[in-house]
Amino acid sequence: MTATLNSIIDSLKQKNIRITPQRIAILEVLIQSKNHPTAEEVYKQIEVDFPGMSVATVYNNLRLFTDLGFVTEMSYGDSASRFDFTTELHYHAICSKCGKITDFHYPNLDDIEIAASRLTGYKIDSHRLEVYGLCPACQKEVVE
Template identity: 55%
Template sequence: MTVSENQELQKAIDTLKDSGVRITPQRHAVLEYLVDSEIHPTADDIYKALEGKFPNMSVATVYNNLRVLRQIVLVRELTYGDSSSRFDYKSSEHYHIICEECGKIEDFHYPVLDEVESLAEQVTGFKVSHHRMEIYGMCQACQEAAVQKQ
């Protein structure tokens, strides 16, 4: 775990404490896994990664912990075209680019897009709560694999 990941984890734990949520070893492990994760794991991915450390933990425990973390807005549930939700630690506002071949999801941030909310409010009179943007394409690895197949 890098220094910045350690700081993010501590910030998230402080948020849990401030919201009155009990910090169980399993909840701590799920949160730590999400903070460390470069991917956007499914609940099953998290379960598989932690089952060696917590042999008595069930997939239901992972889902329950993710639900709690979602309710206090530490974790975002990502639902895309496939049937399984993926989870993302909400360290900052960002967008996602998704590979249509392998399903890989990468984060990116583009601050100018934040202005879209303000413009939408001005044009429509709505009170905007949030927005979500997804970009689809083919990741570098899948592009290289496609070239090799030719």
């Protein structure tokens, strides 16, 4: 189940972590975003409201939220990490041209950890799946 802003705030309070306007703003950007923003993109969306805040503050808070399990960090090769608020198990379709990331869920893949454990003897604790191709917008550019 995806956490809500209020449940995250309650969890932060229980862990004696200060609830700052900056932290709330960062969480709001992540919750509302559908494009898995980078730390820089999050910073650009809130810098107007917090002119004294640095990009490092955004990075530090994203690390905190990742460590607490509210956010998933997605790193792909040499590009900047992207942050995904949805912490439910899901997969990503990634455009190989523009880098757009789209979430999808395919329930039959949920059993992959069991199968991998049986086949390898590993104690599996997580998995990640990405598929690559051209998003609809980039497909249109190729046709035009």
